[in-house]
Amino acid sequence: MATFLQLLFTGLGIGAIYALVALGFVLLIRAASVVNFAQGQFSMVGAYLLVVGFNVLGLPYYLSMFLSVVLMAGFGVLFAGATYWPLRHRGGLPVIISTIGASIFLENIVLFLYGPSPEVLPGLFDSPGIQVGPVFMDSQYLSILVASTILVILQYLIFEKTLLGKKLQATSQDKEMASLLGIPVVAMILITFGYSAALGGLAGMLVAPVLFVSVGMGGLIALKAFAANIIGGYGSIPGAILGGLLLGVAETLGASYISVPYKDAFAFAMLLMFLMVRPQGLFGEKISEKA
Amino acid sequence: MKLLEIKDLRARYGAGEVLKGFDLSVDQGEIVALLGANGAGKSTTLRAISGLVPHVAGSITLDGKSLLGQTTEAIARLGVSHVPEGRRVFPGLTVRENVILGASNRRISGADTKREVDQKFDLFPDLRRLADVLGWTLSGGQLQMVAIARGLMANPRVLLLDEPSLGLAPLIVQQVFKVIGEIRKLGTTVLLVEQNAHMALSVADRGYVLETGNLLVQGKPDELWNDPQVRAAYLGGMAAG
Ligand SMILES: Nc1ncnc2c1ncn2[C@@H]1O[C@H](COP(=O)(O)OP(=O)(O)OP(=O)(O)O)[C@@H](O)[C@H]1O
Numbered sequence: 001m002a003t004f005l006q007l008l009f010t011g012l013g014i015g016a017i018y019a020l021v022a023l024g025f026v027l028l029i030r031a032a033s034v035v036n037f038a039q040g041q042f043s044m045v046g047a048y049l050l051v052v053g054f055n056v057l058g059l060p061y062y063l064s065m066f067l068s069v070v071l072m073a074g075f076g077v078l079f080a081g082a083t084y085w086p087l088r089h090r091g092g093l094p095v096i097i098s099t100i101g102a103s104i105f106l107e108n109i110v111l112f113l114y115g116p117s118p119e120v121l122p123g124l125f126d127s128p129g130i131q132v133g134p135v136f137m138d139s140q141y142l143s144i145l146v147a148s149t150i151l152v153i154l155q156y157l158i159f160e161k162t163l164l165g166k167k168l169q170a171t172s173q174d175k176e177m178a179s180l181l182g183i184p185v186v187a188m189i190l191i192t193f194g195y196s197a198a199l200g201g202l203a204g205m206l207v208a209p210v211l212f213v214s215v216g217m218g219g220l221i222a223l224k225a226f227a228a229n230i231i232g233g234y235g236s237i238p239g240a241i242l243g244g245l246l247l248g249v250a251e252t253l254g255a256s257y258i259s260v261p262y263k264d265a266f267a268f269a270m271l272l273m274f275l276m277v278r279p280q281g282l283f284g285e286k287i288s289e290k291a
Numbered sequence: 292m293k294l295l296e297i298k299d300l301r302a303r304y305g306a307g308e309v310l311k312g313f314d315l316s317v318d319q320g321e322i323v324a325l326l327g328a329n330g331a332g333k334s335t336t337l338r339a340i341s342g343l344v345p346h347v348a349g350s351i352t353l354d355g356k357s358l359l360g361q362t363t364e365a366i367a368r369l370g371v372s373h374v375p376e377g378r379r380v381f382p383g384l385t386v387r388e389n390v391i392l393g394a395s396n397r398r399i400s401g402a403d404t405k406r407e408v409d410q411k412f413d414l415f416p417d418l419r420r421l422a423d424v425l426g427w428t429l430s431g432g433q434l435q436m437v438a439i440a441r442g443l444m445a446n447p448r449v450l451l452l453d454e455p456s457l458g459l460a461p462l463i464v465q466q467v468f469k470v471i472g473e474i475r476k477l478g479t480t481v482l483l484v485e486q487n488a489h490m491a492l493s494v495a496d497r498g499y500v501l502e503t504g505n506l507l508v509q510g511k512p513d514e515l516w517n518d519p520q521v522r523a524a525y526l527g528g529m530a531a532g
């Protein structure tokens with residue numbers, strides 16, 4: 001039981017990262033009908049920005065994080081200008097291909113600047129963690145869980161309780177109608193890209209101390225996050241959160257109780273199972289809302 | 292000067308010309324009906340005014356300012372409020388949220404918004420009870436009321452209404468037209484597209500009849516009503532009423 005609780009804790013921590021990246025996916029799917037295959041590379045770039053701020057420039061950790069998040073938001077807007085904007089009237093596929101191209105481009109730029117050897121980042125706290133009953137709560141996993149919870153609440157408040165949030169939702173539901181009401185649709189889409197990149201970048205910074213910071217770190221996270229998105233229900237916000245957590249827990253339990261080398265296989269086995277048994281995912285939405 | 296003035300309006304989607312060059316104007320405070328059979332080009336005319344048709348020629352001015360080539364958002368900000376075909380109520384937002392978003396292009400305080408939303412609910416009492424219900428759960432008549440209330444929240448110079456009666460039960464149609472009558476009392480200018488000529492001409496000051504992208508005839512409601520060409524070509528059996 002103690003082991004189980006311990007694994008549950010770790011799994012939720014990893015799952016929270018998947019959930020944050022999955023949220024980034026979902027927001028762009030909803031706002032711009034864009035499936036962004038560079039979402040994982042947002043996490044990678046975010047982590048490298050933290051490396052630059054903290055390891056290279058020697059700025060304080062929190063300041064580096066803050067600056068990196070701000071830079072990521074700006075980066076998201078530039079990214080939209082490069083990949084989405086020129087192709088926005090051409091339907092989904094060209095944009096998908098251009099985000100795939102951008103993901104390869106980003107990895108190669110970072111590879112060129114930093115080389116293939118991974119970078120190491122310390123955690124948010126010096127203390128290794130705290131013992132709560134039978135569970136040792138690693139301070140970084142704890143930080144991930146706390147930060148993700150705060151982000152999810154913040155996002156909920158922004159989307160549900162502010163006028164900006166309602167305009168973002170309106171834009172994602174019917175762009176033409178939004179523009180007829182004078183809602184600046186382009187600005188709404190750029191805000192979503194910026195937010196999505198900041199979210200992805202922050203996820204990368206949070207997970208960096210647990211993994212290594214490497215050029216390839218984003219790819220696998222994004223695959224898991226995409227799987228989480230489908231498990232939770234394609235395009236569903238609560239689905240992205242729950243799907244991510246579920247996936248993190250499943251693969252951690254699977255790795256521990258069954259086989260470590262097949263850790264990643266559990267995530268995809270779960271994805272296949274959902275696709276066969278419940279393709280609409282946990283929170284499959286009404287067709288009318290996606291039209 | 293006319294409030295809304297359209298001259299030699301031409302529009303096409305791809306190859307085929309859908310609007311073939313006609314003039315239309317709306318005076319301050321008027322309700323003008325734009326009639327015509329299916330596919331005559333009524334919606335395209337409204338969409339051209341709102342900047343939603345890519346290939347438009349001729350001129351469209353509001354208060355003398357050209358709308359041609361402006362973005363849809365900019366046209367909305369200039370005071371054109373378009374209640375489109377199919378209502379287009381945001382399905383995932385509540386009735387109140389939908390109505391509030393109608394004021395998106397205005398600088399207006401929270402308190403004023405609240406008061407104005409309340410006024411719209413006075414106009415459509417059913418909506419007050421449905422204020423916190425999501426758009427996708429509403430019936431056709433309720434959707435139309437939300438769409439008009441939302442359109443009015445823009446406090447527009449001119450309100451474009453595209454077939455508000457389409458697909459509604461007769462009793463609901465009566466209710467919607469009663470509100471259009473009340474809107475005119477508030478001094479709002481309306482360009483009303485309808486297939487229901489009888490209802491439209493009962494509230495309108497003037498009317499235009501389109502036929503496959505050309506202007507067939509224009510005039511006062513009783514003139515249109517008694518025009519043999521119109522009767523034969525379009526109003527047909529309905530004119531008996
Ligand atoms: N997006 C489009 N692409 C191509 N052709 C279109 C498009 N929208 C409308 N048309 C064509 O333009 C013509 C005019 O259509 P429009 O919708 O303006 O007619 P309408 O008078 O509003 O008819 P209805 O009463 O059916 O709404 C029709 O022949 C229609 O097929």
Ligand SMILES: [Mg+2]
Nearest residue numbers: 333334335376
């Ligand atoms: Mg029409």
